Amino acid sequence: MDKLNQAQLIGLAQNPNAPTSTLLALLGTGDHEIQRRVLSTPHVPAQVWDAAVTHPDEHVRRMVANNRYAPPEQRARLVTDPAADVRIATAQGPSALRETVPPLPEHAYAVLAEDADRRVREALAGRHDIPPSTRRTLCADQDPGVRAAAVHAWPDPPDDITDRLLADPVPSVRRTAALKVVARRPELVPALLADDELDDYDKATKVAKTARLDRETALRLARHEDPDFREAVAANPHTPADLVAELARDPEHEVRLAVSMRPELTEEQRAAIDYHVAPKDFVRPPGWAWERLDDLQTMRRCATSAHPALRRAAAYSPYLPPDLVDLLAEDDDFSVRLLLTEHHPSPPPALLLSTLLENPFISRFDELSRPEFPRENLRRFATSDDPGARALAAHDPDAPPDLIERLSHDPDPGVRRVMASDPRLPRPRLLALLADRETATAAAANPALPREVMTALMT
Structure with a gap:
């Protein structure tokens, strides 16, 4: 086919009025882009899913495995697929930023957890939504990478699992288990933050940011030559006040910014710190706010702060009451208004429109499909x-x-x-x-x- 005809068939594959016979024919073209478009709409007929699951091209079967529109019972048919890459994709499942993808039937997870290919089991272990019984099976897997992935992805592993993995014969598994429970087992902190362990950079900084540090460790990291460790200690809620005051004068802006978002500071104390948040700066919400998005008192404190990053943190919350929604909808920081439209279930309709018109990012039309988007008189534009x-x-x-x-x-x-x-x-x-x-x-x-x-x- 020529390029014009290919472009036409790609569009036809997405046409909601295309008959099933046409979609089946498009699925048989051998053109992967056309096939992907056939399966990338919410109105795919059951016959087409049947044809895709049994398609001779494993590339098409993988499209089903990681497709958020595919019914879970269709995806479950792929757990015994002859191609390992298809089973890996089935174990990983569809990615969805906001929509909830229906899980596979429980028996499908059990089959994947016993797959002969280690890569399938490790892909499954990395998911956060598998049944606890499957997670237990994977934590006892013969492969250490699978065991580590399983405990890492388990939101709150029970003590009997972590006790066993803390005694695992493989150091990487023991370390992963320790990192998972260090918040409730402070005796593990010194070993995790020993000088020879700081090479495991991302994990070490996470511990330094959240764990209860002894004075010696906090002082060592607060004066570490790497500013990322100083930033982590600056954000740690357990850092002693004198070290916090020292870090508030750190030469690195990111360290001072971390201090400026600490929960114990007053607005006056925040204002005294030399920090800035530019309109396009991405600033992660501080842990104390992120973990309390459903706490009205915490969100009110953030929403009424002069600190733009704290107001942005509040805008992530889907639980804000109407008065705080109205307040943030008028915020002079565009990121606050944008985050509010993206995360609150009921943003003001006028805000959806004004944010779209102002949005410089590729995501500007993402909220257009929301039923509350104001469509009256859009022809004026x-x-x-x-x-x-x-x-x-x-x-x-x-x-x-x-x-x-x-x-x-x-x-x-x-x-x-x-x-x-x-x-x-x-x-x-x-x-x-x-x-x-x-x-x-x-x-x-x-x-x-x-x-x-x-x-x-x-x-």
């Missing part, structure tokens, strides 16, 4: 200088077909593609855009595309 704003006109339920047709001639290809997928687009213009490689994919995905045209694209 049809003459905007911003192409993204002009494209919003297609999401106005009352936008007339002649406006959609006019915007389908827009100089910006992104705007033309949005209009090409709009069912209100007059048919002659839809067919013209279907013949243009730049807009062919969007036009072929248009649910108003006639069936006879779909057939013609396939032939």
Whole structure:
């Protein structure tokens, strides 16, 4: 097929009105991109899933294994797949940032936990959502990498498991188990932070940030030549006050920033520290706030702080009451407003629109599918200088077909593609855009595309 026809078939694979016979034919094209698009929509018919699970190309079967739209009973059929890479993908499961992916049936996890290939078991062990019985099996696995991965991913392993793994014959397993329970077993801290263990950089800094340190260890790390260790101690809630005061004057900004977010500081004390948070700076929420997103008193303290990073931390909380939502919706820090739209279940509709218009990131349209997004009179943006704003006109339920047709001639290809997928687009213009490689994919995905045209694209 030529590149125009490939672009058309990629769009047809996503068309919600494409018949099952067409989708099955597209699945048999051998083009991996077309096949991926067939399986990347929430309206895949059961027959198509059946064909994909039994497809002779293991690449297609892997698409099912890590597909968030695939029904769990279909993914479960792959636990005995002859290809190890398919079983590994099944063990890893689909990735989803916000949506909850339904788990596999429990028997499927048990099969994967006994897989002959160590890589399958290790991939399964790295998941956080497997049944406790499966986790126990993996913590007793013959392979040390599997045992370590299993205890590392277990949110709160029971004492009998950690006791056994703390006595494991393999040092890396013992260390992973110790890191998992160090918060409740402070006697493990000195060994984990011994000088010869600091090479395990990420894990050592995590311990230095959270564990209860003795005075000697805290002093050694607070004056360590590596600023990352000083930053970790600066964030540690157990660090003595005199060391905190010393770190507040550290030459490294990230160290001073960590001090500025400590929970015991007053607003005046925070303001006295030389730190800055630029609009595009990514600052991780401090642990004391991140662990209490459901605590109203903590969130109120963060939301009303003059510290932008603490207000951002509050914006992560889906539990904020209406008064704090309204307060943060008016925040002068764009990241606060953006995080609020991304994480709160009920952000103000006007905020969703204003944030989209202001957002400079590739994620600017992510919230457009939310039912509360305000769609009334979006056609008013049809003459905007911003192409993204002009494209919003297609999401106005009352936008007339002649406006959609006019915007389908827009100089910006992104705007033309949005209009090409709009069912209100007059048919002659839809067919013209279907013949243009730049807009062919969007036009072929248009649910108003006639069936006879779909057939013609396939032939």
